[in-house]
Structures are given as C-alpha cells and as structure tokens.
Amino acid sequence: xxxxxxVCANLVVYTAFTDVGDTMFSLSIASGGHISTGxxxxxxxxxxxxxxxxxxxxxxxxxxxxxxxxxxKKVKQIVDxxxxxxxxxxxxxxxxxxxxxxxxxxxxxxxxxxxxxxxxHVAGLVAGRKFQDPLREGADVMSMSTHKTLFGPxxxxxxxxxxxxxxxxxxxxxxxxxxxxLHHLCGKAIAFAEFLEFGEEYxxxxxxxxxxxxxxxxxxxxxxxxxxxxxxxxHTVIVDVTKYGLGGDLEEKLEKANIILNRNLLAYxxxxxxxxxxxxxxxxxxxECTRLGMKESDMDYIAELIARVVIEGGDPExxxxxxxxxxxxxxxxxxxxxxxxxxxEYIKLR
Numbered sequence: 256x257x258x259x260x261x262v263c264a265n266l267v268v269y270t271a272f273t274d275v276g277d278t279m280f281s282l283s284i285a286s287g288g289h290i291s292t293g294x295x296x297x298x299x300x301x302x303x304x305x306x307x308x309x310x311x312x313x314x315x316x317x318x319x320x321x322x323x324x325x326x327x328k329k330v331k332q333i334v335d336x337x338x339x340x341x342x343x344x345x346x347x348x349x350x351x352x353x354x355x356x357x358x359x360x361x362x363x364x365x366x367x368x369x370x371x372x373x374x375x376h377v378a379g380l381v382a383g384r385k386f387q388d389p390l391r392e393g394a395d396v397m398s399m400s401t402h403k404t405l406f407g408p409x410x411x412x413x414x415x416x417x418x419x420x421x422x423x424x425x426x427x428x429x430x431x432x433x434x435x436x437l438h439h440l441c442g443k444a445i446a447f448a449e450f451l452e453f454g455e456e457y458x459x460x461x462x463x464x465x466x467x468x469x470x471x472x473x474x475x476x477x478x479x480x481x482x483x484x485x486x487x488x489x490h491t492v493i494v495d496v497t498k499y500g501l502g503g504d505l506e507e508k509l510e511k512a513n514i515i516l517n518r519n520l521l522a523y524x525x526x527x528x529x530x531x532x533x534x535x536x537x538x539x540x541x542x543e544c545t546r547l548g549m550k551e552s553d554m555d556y557i558a559e560l561i562a563r564v565v566i567e568g569g570d571p572e573x574x575x576x577x578x579x580x581x582x583x584x585x586x587x588x589x590x591x592x593x594x595x596x597x598x599x600e601y602i603k604l605r
Contacts, residue, residue, distance in 0.1 A: 256443065257427045257435035258411030261375035261400035262291040262300055265344075267413050268398050269305040271426035272342055272369045278308045278333060279342040280363075282321070284531070285520040286314035287349030289373065301344075308338065316522050319481035319493070320352045321345075323359060330362055340366055345394065346373030349519065349538060351480075351487040353387035360393025369395045377489055378412075379404030379542065382450045383458025386489060390414065396423070404461065404490055404542045406590075407446030408439035448601045449591045457545065457590040461490045464541035467551035468492055471558030476566055480521070480536075492539040495521055499565050503533035511571035512564050513578040514557075516540075547585040556581065 258264040273279065279301060282288030293299020294309045301307045310333055313325030333340060343363040345354050360370050372389035378399040380386035389397050396415040401407040413423055428435070450457075469486035473479045478495040479486050486492065496505055502518030509516060519538035520531050529535050544553065560578060563569040592598040 256410070256412055256440065257432045258398075258413060259432060259436050260409070260411045261289075261373070261398065262411070263431055264375075264398035264400075264411035264413050265289075265291045265300060265371075265373060266304065266431050267423060267426045268344075268371050268396055269301060269307065269342070270430045271419070271422045272371075272396070273305060273307055274341070275306040276308065276339075277341040278310055278338045279344055280310050280312055280326075280330070280340065281344040282314065282347045283311040283522075284348075285524055286311070286522045287347045289348040289375065292344045292347070292373065307342075310340075314522050316480070317483050318352070319484060321354055321359070323355050326359055327362055330366070334366055340368045343368055343370045344373055345370065345389070346375070346377070346398075348376055349491060349493060350377050350489050351491050351493060352484055353488060356387065356389060356392040356394060364393075371395065372397045374398065375400040376403050376491070379406060379450070379454070380458045380461065380489055383454040383456075383461075385455065385458035385462055390416070395419065401443055401446070404458075405446065405450070406542075406546060408442040410436065410439065410443060445592070445598045448598060452592075452601065453590040460550070461542050461545045462488065463551055464545050464549065464554050465490050465492055465539075468539060468541055468554040468558055471555045472561065475558055475562040477562070490540045490542045490545075492541075493519060493521070494537050494539070495535055496537055496565065497535045501529070501533045502535060502537045505537060505565055508571055509561065509564055512560070512574040513582075514561060514564070514574075544585075546588055546590060548587060548589045549585060553585075 258267055281292035284293055291300040295302030302309050313322040315322040363370050370393055372394040374381055374397050377386050399412050401410040401412055415423055465487050469479045469492045480493045506518045516537050516539045518534055519536040520534040521536040524534045560574055563574050564571055
C-alpha cells in the first residue's frame with residue numbers, strides 16, 4: 256500500500272522486474288495506454304525514468320482490444336531481433352473490454368518476461384468480481400490506483416504473490432517511496448471494507464449503467480466505439496465525435512452545460528493528424544453517477560442532455576439548468592457504510 260499513486264506503483268514494478276535497456280510491451284496512448292507506460296519520446300515514465308524500450312501491442316479497433324495473433328507475431332519478431340523482453344504491461348487508462356491475458360500470458364512467460372496488469376482504472380470492477388481477475392489469468396503482478404472505480408483516497412497499490420514479496424517491498428522502499436502518506440491509510444481500509452460488503456453490487460450497477468449510456472448515445476446518433484463487442488464491459492464509454500466536432504472543443508462546450516467528461520485520443524487519430532489536445536473522441540465513465548444512486552433510466556436522460564449540446568447544437572446555458580435540476584435528486588452516496596461507527600466496527604482491529 257506504500258506507493259503514493261498509480262504511476263508510483265508502476266515505477267515499483269519497473270524497478271522490481273526490469274533493468275535499463277530492457278524491452279516492455281504496453282498499449283500505445285492512442286489505444287488506451289497510460290503515459291506511465293509510454294516511450295521516452297512522448298515523456299512516458301517507462302521510457303524516460305526507467306529507460307525501457309517500449310513496444311506497443313497491436314490493437315484491434317473493432318474489438319477495442321489487444322490483437323492476439325498480431326501480438327504473437329510481434330513478440331516473435333522482437334525476440335528474433337535480439338531484444339530482451341522483460342515485461343508485458345497489460346491494462347491501461349481506457350479499458351472497455353477485458354483483455355486477453357489468458358491467451359497471451361504464456362507467450363511472455365516462455366521468453367522469460369513478467370506480466371503486469373495496470374488496473375488503475377478498473378480495480379473496483381476487479382474487486383467487485385465483474386470484469387476480469389488478472390492475477391488468476393496469468394499476471395505475475397497487478398498495479399493500481401486506489402481512487403477511481405476503487406473509491407478510496409488517492410494512492411497506489413501493488414498486488415502480487417508471496418514469491419515476489421521481498422522484491423516488490425525493496426523496489427517500493429527505499430527505491431521509490433520514502434514517505435508513504437499514513438494520514439489516509441485508514442481511509443483506504445474503510446473503502447476496502449466497503450468493497451467487501453458492497454463491491455459486487457456496485458460493480459454490477461456500474462457496468463449496467465455504462466452499457467445503458469452507450470446504447471442511449473448510439474440510439475441518438477453518436478458513433479460509440481466497440482459496437483461489435485456490445486460497446487463496453489466496464490465503466491468506460493468511448494465515442495468518436497468527429498461528425499460533430501473534435502473532442503477538446505466538445506469537452507469545453509459540455510463543461511459549460513455542467514457535464515464533465517474528457518477528450519480522448521482514438522487509436523486512428525494520428526492518421527488524421529489529430530492531436531491529444533483536440534482529438535477525435537470523448538471518454539465517459541459511469542462510476543461516479545452510480546455512486547450517487549443513478550440507474551439505467553438516468554443514463555438515458557444523461558445521453559439526451561449530451562445530445563442536445565453536441566448533436567442539436569443547443570445552448571449550453573439552457574442545458575446547464577436542466578443538469579442542475581436533475582442533479583438535485585442525487586446527493587446521497589451509495590454502496591458505503593452510512594456511519595463511521597459501522598465502518599470501524601466492520602473489521603476488528605488485531
């Protein structure tokens with residue numbers, strides 16, 4: 256629990272399992288990877304800080320997932336070139352589908368590489384048993400944040416098996432963390448206890464809501480990616496908005512309507528010279544709406560509000576007032592203990 260962020264957790268993994276000049280596989284940023292797993296030329300943590308050579312997984316846009324056959328071919332090619340592949344970093348920042356860990360873990364293990372799963376964005380869905388189970392599907396280690404779909408205080412975490420315990424502990428302290436922020440450790444413990452009690456119900460509703468949101472956006476004319484796979488199996492919905500503008504411009508326009516989402520690079524944006532500051536996509540997440548008690552019918556209304564701004568070109572100020580009125584019905588936080596006493600009584604301290 257000592258890493259202070261998800262990026263720090265990834266640094267721990269690099270320190271424990273790689274050396275300078277080694278090769279690692281990860282998703283490109285445009286395909287859903289995180290800057291912490293990126294190349295040096297992009298300012299990526301793996302390349303800049305850990306001096307790793309980063310190769311990208313081939314990505315299938317229709318499947319919104321790693322291309323299994325393409326990856327097998329690329330791994331063989333990289334090994335034949337004499338490069339030492341020491342780490343395969345699955346997971347990432349934009350995961351709409353469970354990744355093919357079972358299909359690819361053995362390929363990396365056979366060449367002496369370790370497999371990590373960056374669960375920063377989906378840790379709550381993993382904990383709720385509704386997405387995938389990386390450590391039982393072939394991963395040697397899992398890094399994560401503690402404050403996204405896993406709704407604790409901000410921080411990072413590394414999970415693994417006892418056989419790697421000392422290696423990971425040493426890579427954490429003293430290599431990457433000297434002061435590990437004890438002031439919110441109890442807050443994390445309470446969040447984890449809440450997941451033991453409410454996690455499966457929460458994760459299930461998060462996914463129901465994201466599916467409903469994706470479907471409602473699609474029915475209103477938005478190009479929601481991943482149609483072939485039911486749009487999403489996680490909290491995340493990705494939309495190509497180039498019929499109506501660019502992601503950065505629409506992000507700002509929707510913010511004026513009190514609708515907060517973010518611009519998002521699409522896997523094919525670079526072909527069209529679109530930049531991350533104003534890419535072709537937007538990313539939406541259902542986890543916070545779910546925590547406030549919203550259900551599938553509310554996702555339909557949210558899609559309607561977004562469509563009024565983006566498709567119909569409506570005045571954001573008028574939509575803003577409707578958002579305020581809608582939001583008044585959702586002030587209670589759900590899937591948690593309703594008193595601090597219940598939280599502290601849940602698990603006896605020993």
